[in-house]
Amino acid sequence: MPDLPFDTTDPRLAAAAWTRVAEPGDPVAGALRARLGAGAALEWLGHVRRSGRSSPAVPPGGTLQEDGVTVLEWDKAVARWLPRLEDLDIRRELSMLDAVGGRLLLPGDAEWPAALADLAERAPAALWVRGHGRLDRPRPAVAIVGMRASTGYGETIAAQLAIELAERGVVVVSGGAYGIDAAAHRGALSADGLTWAVLAGGVDRLYPAGNTRLLEAVMEEGVVLAEPAPGSSPGRHRFLERNRLIAALGRVCVVVEAGWRSGALNTAKHAEELLRPVAAVPGPVTSMASAGCHRLLRDHGAVCVTDAADVLELLAPSGEDLAPDRPVQPGLLDGLDPLGSRVLDALPARSAASLGSLARAAGLSEREVRAGIGRLELTGHVERSGAGWRRSRGPA
Amino acid sequence: MPDLPFDTTDPRLAAAAWTRVAEPGDPVAGALRARLGAGAALEWLGHVRRSGRSSPAVPPGGTLQEDGVTVLEWDKAVARWLPRLEDLDIRRELSMLDAVGGRLLLPGDAEWPAALADLAERAPAALWVRGHGRLDRPRPAVAIVGMRASTGYGETIAAQLAIELAERGVVVVSGGAYGIDAAAHRGALSADGLTWAVLAGGVDRLYPAGNTRLLEAVMEEGVVLAEPAPGSSPGRHRFLERNRLIAALGRVCVVVEAGWRSGALNTAKHAEELLRPVAAVPGPVTSMASAGCHRLLRDHGAVCVTDAADVLELLAPSGEDLAPDRPVQPGLLDGLDPLGSRVLDALPARSAASLGSLARAAGLSEREVRAGIGRLELTGHVERSGAGWRRSRGPA
Numbered sequence: 034m035p036d037l038p039f040d041t042t043d044p045r046l047a048a049a050a051w052t053r054v055a056e057p058g059d060p061v062a063g064a065l066r067a068r069l070g071a072g073a074a075l076e077w078l079g080h081v082r083r084s085g086r087s088s089p090a091v092p093p094g095g096t097l098q099e100d101g102v103t104v105l106e107w108d109k110a111v112a113r114w115l116p117r118l119e120d121l122d123i124r125r126e127l128s129m130l131d132a133v134g135g136r137l138l139l140p141g142d143a144e145w146p147a148a149l150a151d152l153a154e155r156a157p158a159a160l161w162v163r164g165h166g167r168l169d170r171p172r173p174a175v176a177i178v179g180m181r182a183s184t185g186y187g188e189t190i191a192a193q194l195a196i197e198l199a200e201r202g203v204v205v206v207s208g209g210a211y212g213i214d215a216a217a218h219r220g221a222l223s224a225d226g227l228t229w230a231v232l233a234g235g236v237d238r239l240y241p242a243g244n245t246r247l248l249e250a251v252m253e254e255g256v257v258l259a260e261p262a263p264g265s266s267p268g269r270h271r272f273l274e275r276n277r278l279i280a281a282l283g284r285v286c287v288v289v290e291a292g293w294r295s296g297a298l299n300t301a302k303h304a305e306e307l308l309r310p311v312a313a314v315p316g317p318v319t320s321m322a323s324a325g326c327h328r329l330l331r332d333h334g335a336v337c338v339t340d341a342a343d344v345l346e347l348l349a350p351s352g353e354d355l356a357p358d359r360p361v362q363p364g365l366l367d368g369l370d371p372l373g374s375r376v377l378d379a380l381p382a383r384s385a386a387s388l389g390s391l392a393r394a395a396g397l398s399e400r401e402v403r404a405g406i407g408r409l410e411l412t413g414h415v416e417r418s419g420a421g422w423r424r425s426r427g428p429a
Numbered sequence: 430m431p432d433l434p435f436d437t438t439d440p441r442l443a444a445a446a447w448t449r450v451a452e453p454g455d456p457v458a459g460a461l462r463a464r465l466g467a468g469a470a471l472e473w474l475g476h477v478r479r480s481g482r483s484s485p486a487v488p489p490g491g492t493l494q495e496d497g498v499t500v501l502e503w504d505k506a507v508a509r510w511l512p513r514l515e516d517l518d519i520r521r522e523l524s525m526l527d528a529v530g531g532r533l534l535l536p537g538d539a540e541w542p543a544a545l546a547d548l549a550e551r552a553p554a555a556l557w558v559r560g561h562g563r564l565d566r567p568r569p570a571v572a573i574v575g576m577r578a579s580t581g582y583g584e585t586i587a588a589q590l591a592i593e594l595a596e597r598g599v600v601v602v603s604g605g606a607y608g609i610d611a612a613a614h615r616g617a618l619s620a621d622g623l624t625w626a627v628l629a630g631g632v633d634r635l636y637p638a639g640n641t642r643l644l645e646a647v648m649e650e651g652v653v654l655a656e657p658a659p660g661s662s663p664g665r666h667r668f669l670e671r672n673r674l675i676a677a678l679g680r681v682c683v684v685v686e687a688g689w690r691s692g693a694l695n696t697a698k699h700a701e702e703l704l705r706p707v708a709a710v711p712g713p714v715t716s717m718a719s720a721g722c723h724r725l726l727r728d729h730g731a732v733c734v735t736d737a738a739d740v741l742e743l744l745a746p747s748g749e750d751l752a753p754d755r756p757v758q759p760g761l762l763d764g765l766d767p768l769g770s771r772v773l774d775a776l777p778a779r780s781a782a783s784l785g786s787l788a789r790a791a792g793l794s795e796r797e798v799r800a801g802i803g804r805l806e807l808t809g810h811v812e813r814s815g816a817g818w819r820r821s822r823g824p825a
Contacts (some may be wrong), residue, residue, distance in 0.1 A: 056792035062738075103491060112794030119789060268774030270767070315711030315723060318586060318735035327711060330726060330733035337726035337733070339714035371666070375452075378664030393515060395666075396452035398508030 038122045039080055041061065046070035048139045049262065050123040051158035054078070054114050057260045057274035061110035063154030064100040065092055071158060082115055100154075129237045129263035135163040138258075145170045151307050152281050157260040161236045163311060164252035166227055168282075174204035174229070174347050176304070177281025178276075179213025180295040184322045185269065185291030187213055190314055192220035194287065197341030199226020204347070206231065206283045208275065209248055209257065213289045215298070222250055232259040233275040234267030273299055278306035285347045287312045287338060291325025298325050308346045312338040369414075372397070376405035377414055377424075385418035431614020434518045443467035444535045445658065446519040447554035450474070450510050451655045453670035457506035459550030460496040467554060491662055494689065496550075521821045523646055525633045525659035534654075540565045547703050548677050553656040557632045560648035562623055564678075568602035569744050572627070572679025572700065574672075575609025576691040580627055580718045583609055583686030586710055588616035590683065593737030599744070602627065604643055604671065604719040605653065609636060609685045609693070618646055628655040629671040630663030669695050676700035681743045683708045683734060687721025694721050701729065706743040708734040765810075768793070772801035773810055773820075781814035 041047050048071045055062035065074045065306040069092060081090045087107040096104055104182060132256040138145050138160040146168045149156045162168065175198055177191055195205045205221035207214040209230035221228035230251050234240050239248040248257050260278060261271055276299050280286050286304035288311070291297040302310045316323030329335035338344050354409045369377065379394035380386055381400075386394070391402045406422055409415040415426045435442050440601040451458035461470045465488060466697040477486045478808040485504040492500055526533060534541050534556040542564045545552050558564065571594055573587055591613045593603045601617035603610040605626035617624035626647050630636050632655045644653050655666055656674060672695050678681055682700035684707070688695040697707045712719030725731035734740050765773065775790035775798075776782055782790070785800045802818055805811040812821045 059792075109794060109797075112796065113788075113792055116785060116788040116795065117792060119785075186713060186715075251564050268771070270771045270774060277684075286601055314714060315719070317713055317732070318710060319580060323711070324735070325731050329710070330734075331739065337711070337723050339720070339723050339727075343727065347686070375664070375666045378666060389512060389515075392509075392512040396455075396513060398505060399512070400508065401505075 034074065036083075037075065037118070039124050041072045041075040041079070044070075044072060044124055045137060045139060045159075046127075047075050048159040049127060049137055050075055050121060052161070052260055053121060053123060053126065053265075054117045055110075055158070056113075057157065057271055058155050058277060059110070059113075061102055061106055062114070062158070063156060064102050064154075066158060066235055067154060068092060068094055068097070068100060076117065078111065078114055078336065081111055082118055084371045085145060086296060100347075107392060108409070121275060123262070126235075126262040126264055129235070130161055133163060133237050133263075135161060135236055135263075138162055138168065146282060148284070149278070149281055151165045155277065157278070160258050160260060161263060162256055163236045164254075164258075166229070166252075166255040167199055168229070168255060168256060168258070170227065172202050172204050172227065174206050174283050175348065176279045176300065177217035177289060178207055178214070178287045178297045178300045179217075179289040180291050180297055180322060180325070181210050181212040181214075182322070183212035183216070183290045183291070184316075184320060186316060186320070187301045187314075188216040188407075189253045191281040191289040193218035194289070194341050194344065195220025195226070196224040198344060199224040199228070200225075201341070201345060203345075204229060204255070207281055208232070208279055208287055208300075209240070209244055209251070211243065215244055215247055217289075218247055219250055221255075227256045230255070230257045230370075231275055231278045231282065231375040232267065233261070233271040235259060235261055235265040236265035237263035240267055264331045272296060275301040276300040277307075280307055280309060283309065285310045285312060285344060287314065287344055288326055288335070289314045290316065290322040291329075293328065295325045299331065301333070301335065302395035311335045312344060312347060314338055345374070369412075370405075370408065372401060372405040373408050373412070373414070376402055377409055380415065380422065382422050382424070387421040391422070431650060433471065433514070435520050435576070437468050437471040437475070440468060441473050441535060441555075442519055442523075444555040446471055446517060448557070448580035448656060449517060449522065449658045449661075451506075451520060451554070452509075453553065454551050454673060455506070455509075455668055456550045457498055458510070458554070458650070459552060460498050461506075462554060463550060464490055464493070472573060474507065474510055474514065474819055476712040477507055478514055501773040505673070508781045511714060519658070522631075522658040522660055525631070526557055526562060529633050529659075531557060531632055531659075534558055534564065537721045542678060544570075544680070545674070545677050549675065551673065553674070556653055556654050556656060558654045558797060559632045560650075560652035560654075560731060562625070562648075562651040564625070564652060564654070566600060566623065568598050568600050568623065570602050570679050571740060571744065572602045572675045572682045572696065573609070573613035573806060574603055574675060574682065574696045575613075575685040576687050576689070576718060576721070577606050577608040578611075579608035579612070579686045580712075580716060584612040584708075584719055587612035587685040588619070590710075590737050590740065591616025591622070591624070592620040594740060595620040595624070597737070598622075599741075600625060600651070602675055604628070604675055604696075605636070605640055607639065607646070610642055611640055614643055614647055617651075621650075624651045626651070626653045627651070627671055627674045627678065628653060628663065628668040629657070631655060631657055633659035636663055668692060672696040673699040673703075676703055676705060679705065681706045681708060681740060683710065683740055684722055684725060685710045685730070686712065687725075688717055688799075689720045689724065691721045694725065694742055695706060697729070697731065698723055707731045708740060708743060710734055733799060765808075766801075766804065768797060768801040769804050769808070769810070772798055772824055773805055776811065776818065776820050778820070779820040781817040783817040787818070
């Protein structure tokens with residue numbers, strides 16, 4: 034069999050090739066690249082292909098303790114990858130990327146998002162990127178995700194969250210899908226903010242087609258990115274692995290609306306595994322579009338968020354002081370102190386009362402009544418009436 | 430000054446008297462009764478009254494370590510209580526109770542609810558009770574509370590929760606107020622279940638007047654109870670202490686709708702202090718009537734509940750197996766196993782594909798594709814087509 038038709042010693046070509054050889058999130062591929070480097074890893078794979086797989090295929094170095102990959106796993110992985118070598122010429126995908134004015138990002142590139150390091154061996158071999166924005170913006174990013182079959186309620190909340198977060202300089206990350214994703218992207222754009230869309234298929238084809246305009250708008254200031262090479266079709270498995278990138282790129286994951294089985298819950302699961310705070314927006318318990326959010330709140334320790342301030346508080350611990358100053362929240366009762374309220378309650382509606390009768394009515398000592406009545410007089414709730422006191426006629 | 434006009438050695442008269450001498454939840458009164466007993470405590474108070482309070486008043490036994498009441502607290506408490514002795518004749522309130530066919534309950538009585546023991550020194554000296562029900566029903570009780578200015582959404586949910594809980598033999602405890610309270614009582618009644626209403630004022634006057642019919646219906650099978658003696662008016666302080674009884678009587682506290690300052694949050698606070706699970710029903714984040722519930726979920730570790738089954742699960746740990754069998758929840762994806770879904774995704778929409786091309790497309794080994802395709806054939810998703818496979822024409 035012929036060797037690979039491109040120069041596997043070119044790190045860019047080699048890394049790009051791995052986005053075609055292995056499916057997103059393939060941990061064995063990550064372990065192999067970590068051990069040999071993308072180029073040498075391809076070389077070895079080509080060698081196995083030429084020599085045939087008589088004995089189990091294990092890369093140079095054998096089964097190391099640290100990569101924790103068994104002989105069987107190595108062999109099964111090779112069996113997964115070899116078929117992909119048949120027609121592999123990554124220069125084709127790179128020219129498809131050039132055709133749409135995109136760029137390839139490698140780990141180590143200045144623009145490579147540091148947050149992806151948390152994915153360890155499941156980090157992408159490379160990213161296919163389009164758009165005028167940069168992924169290395171020194172800004173916090175928040176993932177806002179939800180179901181496609183969203184309600185007007187969910188879309189309104191998603192857009193509002195995105196607007197307020199974008200106004201605070203937060204990058205809104207989502208999946209470019211219909212429903213909540215689109216509402217989040219639109220919200221960020223309407224606030225002239227930054228937003229990133231992570232696709233499950235190649236960036237050459239903006240998917241879904243109905244969101245082409247929206248994704249083009251995202252690319253004006255932000256980026257559209259994907260792990261699979263151009264020409265790759267989005268599939269269920271790729272959607273699920275795409276979700277891990279959304280979860281990794283966001284420092285917080287906010288689920289706005291999700292059905293009981295929504296893929297948004299999968300994004301939340303990835304965020305949880307990556308130790309990112311997971312937040313859920315509650316909704317009517319009668320709305321199936323909120324069932325997944327309530328499930329996250331009930332069973333997965335998600336944080337209940339109702340506005341952007343709640344989300345910013347989840348970001349704050351990691352440095353920035355982005356949370357707006359919340360107004361001081363009123364107590365469970367109105368401004369009256371307990372003593373004052375007890376004395377006021379004891380005052381008859383219309384007639385006046387003496388200190389003694391107030392003490393009996395309120396169950397307080399006369400000294401306590403004097404203290405309470407004094408404050409109530411200051412606040413204008415009561416006024417003197419002969420030897421006693423009465424409720425003020427004027428509004429307190 | 431004359432002695433008290435009634436026989437303070439009669440335990441019932443003495444205990445009843447304390448519900449007039451001290452305000453609900455007065456911990457010093459509880460400590461005094463615990464030390465001397467209700468009767469002797471009154472006697473001592475009468476003695477202090479006769480002899481005047483020159484030196485700080487401390488009961489026989491001085492300031493004991495265990496009751497943790499300081500000299501100053503004893504003296505201040507006495508100053509609170511003495512004014513109440515002026516016109517004290519509890520026989521009057523007892524005759525008011527007789528007039529409405531009520532009964533007085535004392536700690537130690539067979540019907541005394543054991544749950545109140547958790548209130549320790551803040552437990553009531555006695556309870557004034559009306560209704561054909563009994564407070565010692567061997568059934569679990571759940572508190573369902575919420576704001577008066579509730580929405581149709583909240584009232585519907587409260588009623589539905591009460592109906593389903595009552596159908597499972599759970600007693601619904603609430604405060605008899607307008608809004609959520611009333612909806613909870615009505616729900617339980619509509620299911621021919623038991624419900625208890627805890628009032629903030631005397632049981633001689635069913636409050637609020639607009640709920641008289643409802644409270645009369647509650648008394649047919651359940652009870653209306655209060656800590657303050659008949660003739661006592663409901664005041665803010667008494668509402669707050671009434672809430673502690675609701676929290677104590679319920680094994681779980683469910684807040685259905687609560688504004689940011691709603692008194693229902695005070696009930697939840699009492700429940701939290703009593704180590705009762707606090708549950709909150711979420712609602713639209715745009716509804717101020719749910720702001721308090723979301724606050725409980727976000728800041729106070731309340732459990733998010735969306736139906737009666739969720740509430741029953743909170744009851745279950747303490748013994749009964751009340752929770753209905755939940756249907757097995759579907760996974761985040763449909764029935765397809767990951768392997769099957771990856772193979773199916775790789776199959777072209779209309780044309781057939783070989784094992785080899787499927788392996789390349791899916792990023793799987795041919796052996797894995799064979800395994801996956803086998804299951805897909807069994808489930809009717811795919812069918813053989815010449816040397817390859819295609820998606821089934823019939824519905825899977």
